[in-house]
Amino acid sequence: MDTKQPYPDDERRWQAVVERDRGADGRFYYGVKTTGIFCRPSCSSRLPKRHNVEFFRTIEAAETGGYRACRRCRPGTASKEQQLEKKIVAACRRIEASEGPLTLAELAQGAGLSPSYFQRLFKRLVGVSPKQYAAAHRSRRFKEQLQTGSPVTEAIYAAGFSSTSGAYDKEKDQLAMLPKEYRAGGAGVSIHYGIAQSFLGWVIVASTEKGVCAIEFGEEPSSLPGQLRRRFPQARLQQGEAGFAVLLQEVIAGINAPARGIDLPLDIQGTVFQQQVWESLRRIQPGETRSYSEVAREIGRPRAVRAVASACAANKLAVAIPCHRVVAKGGGLGGYRWGVERKAQLLAAEHDQGSE
Secondary structure, eight states: OOTTSSSOSHHHHHHHHHTTOGGGBTTBEEEETTTTEEEOTTOOSOOOOGGGEEEESSHHHHHHTTOEEOTTTOTTSOOHHHHHHHHHHHHHHHHHHOSSOOOHHHHHHHHTSOHHHHHHHHHHHHSSOHHHHHHHHHHHHHHHHHHTTOOHHHHHHHTTOSSHHHHHHHHHHHHSSOHHHHHTTSTTOEEEEEEEEETTEEEEEEEOSSSEEEEEEESOGGGHHHHHHHHSTTSEEEEOOTTHHHHHHHHHHHHHSTTTOOOSOBOOOOOHHHHHHHHHHHTSOTTOOEEHHHHHHHTTOTTOHHHHHHHHHHOOBTTTSOGGGEEOTTSOOOOOTTOHHHHHHHHHHHHHHHTO
16 A cells, blocks of 8 residues: 555545545546446535446546546546645745745736635645745745755845845744844753653653743653754753742643643744644644644635644654644544544543543
């Protein structure tokens, strides 16, 4: 089985047909034995019986099997939705290649759409506005320039910023540190941490002056500081003093009683998409769960199920950002950065606390 394929077996392909999943279009086709017709997974025609359906990877394979194309979904031609997606993808590539900012009118004209429609379509498919996408891309290029050792001023203009103040302000918001500090792996930044036990085992809590930047579980307390060191190799890591104990105990209390949550300032560092996913997770109430596909739909990116799963895996703020509340579509637990057993224990604890 090719597990890298999004629809690796007939069971998942059939489920996509039942749900009329547009994300499956072009990934495979299905033929109906009783009619001799093959369709896209999203075809709006009457759902056939499962035993009358067989699947094909390509149009050629379906035609070789003796099937003719459906006149309703026209699998041999790109759908209107696919055509629009191609225009938005092209706009993204144009933003990435541009040395300076492009106006909404310029982008819309290039796509052959009105500015208002282009704006709505872009946000629905990408999850952010064209302006936000461009800002995130500039920030990413800026970080890459800094990490290669480029002078800060040179990196600012190479990334597409029009001024030094714009780069510093944006980076400070996203990184809680200045560009020179980021390039140096957190050099000059102080991160205080503490280690304690919870009902899920050992946990390390770390905080910058902006807020809690890491809550992670581990098997041995001695290994936990190394996780912070890998994230900020040049930062000043210091064990928290007496005042830090209050914050540490607040986090531990939130872990031990996950239904109550962790209401502390957070230093959330991630891409625009990751932050969208994490914000969606924080809206899931204790005792409730969502599937990865439900989260993808909630943020307006129904086809980004695998990207949602990756964002959950990238979360470094256990319980505070409740990625444990996202489960597999079939009801299974799915993955969890700190082990599926901990995920099951957290969900069970929330359920028990909610029923008290």
